[in-house]
Amino acid sequence: MQSKSFYVFAVLLLLFGSCKEDKPSPYTENGILNEVVKIRIDSTLKKFVDSGNIAGVSALIFEKDKEVYYNAFGFADQNAQQPMGRNTIVQIYSMTKPITGTALMTLYDAGKFELDDPVSKYAPEFADIKVYAGEDTQGQPILETPHRPMTIRDLTRHTAGFGRNSDIPGLGKLISEADALNRENTLVQMAEKMGNTPLYFHPGERWEYGPCVDVQAFLVERISGQTYADYVREHVLTPLEMNETRYFVPEEDRDRFSAMYLRKGEGNLMQLPDEQSKSDYLNHWPLTRGGSGLTSTLDNYMRFARMLVHKGSLDSVTILKPETVELMATNQLADSVKERSFLPSKGQVGFGIDFAVRLKPPVSAEENNGVVGEFFWDGAASTLFWVDPVNELTAVLFVQLFPYDQIGLHKGFRDAVYGNFETGN
Structure with missing residues (x-):
């Protein structure tokens, strides 16, 4: 267990250390997140739980093939006092989309x-x-x-x-x-x-x-010529050992299936009935959507993210060609596409193949923090992941919150990882 004096020292570093740098960095010389940043992430996520705006949250970060952060706070099921954990199953909604895009691009790689x-x-x-x-x-x-x-x-x-x-x-x-x-x-x-x-x-x-x-x-x-469910399982999920990324949650795993929450105002959170929020996943339905519908766990989705940061391969398994991942992570929107709905709210981004792609650093403290070259997406229940090829970093954030992040959770998490915004001027 770390001593109390260590934590005092870490907090002092957090408060004053960044003043000595033009651009705060979470990295030590060997490129791994340092203890100050881990404390900062803990503090940030715990604060959102303590405020009553979320019931539970978990996060996992890898950098340079090493796990550098994991923690979970609060409850997956508040009514049952079931803690949020590493193996909690969540509804990922639109974080299904990059998986579908990957399945499609395996056929592109095959010349189809x-x-x-x-x-x-x-x-x-x-x-x-x-x-x-x-x-x-x-x-x-x-x-x-x-x-x-x-x-x-x-x-x-x-x-x-x-x-x-x-x-x-x-x-x-x-x-x-x-x-x-x-x-x-x-x-x-x-x-x-x-x-x-x-x-x-x-x-x-x-x-x-x-x-x-x-x-x-x-x-x-x-x-x-295969059903989508069979194809994505055979060509993406099973090779990556993502066996808990599924359209259907079997009976024996439902005690790990997080409840869903509706935020009705500051600190006012309502746990939705399972029959309302989980019905898509407790039966086998004919529609296997590509844009939504999968559930996953932190470690399962992290394997997907790590495959991407490795440009298509993980643990001697190749899903996509390196040049195909690079293509997917390259902006595909021409400047002539002026109307972009809510996309500008994601920051200085374009859009690649089923990911948002960061093109420029943030220009204000209000924007989401991130590194040029990252690609990412999120889900309706406020989940988030990103791939940062510059620092070989992948991050997954799980929560089950409606409406979609109105509390600045994503920004708070990103700021905790990358440090406070600075213009560099």
């Missing part, structure tokens, strides 16, 4: 498609898709032919044209009626319904988060 191939080359369900252009005087939709075909690259960078919100004037009603993402649909039925629903905008003209990655999962099925 090119990124600029039209989607309709493999999926005639999308051959006659139209773009919504408003309503006529009788309230009927006005439809236009796309300026160009939707490509697989569009699917990987969210420029395909799909709308996702039922509140889009006019189009939202058509999206709701199609109900393409109903869990009772198969991926083929989903694609058929989406192909018959007009697009929100012309492919390539804007960035709009939506069901693009669900269509990627459908393409994996169509191109590979």
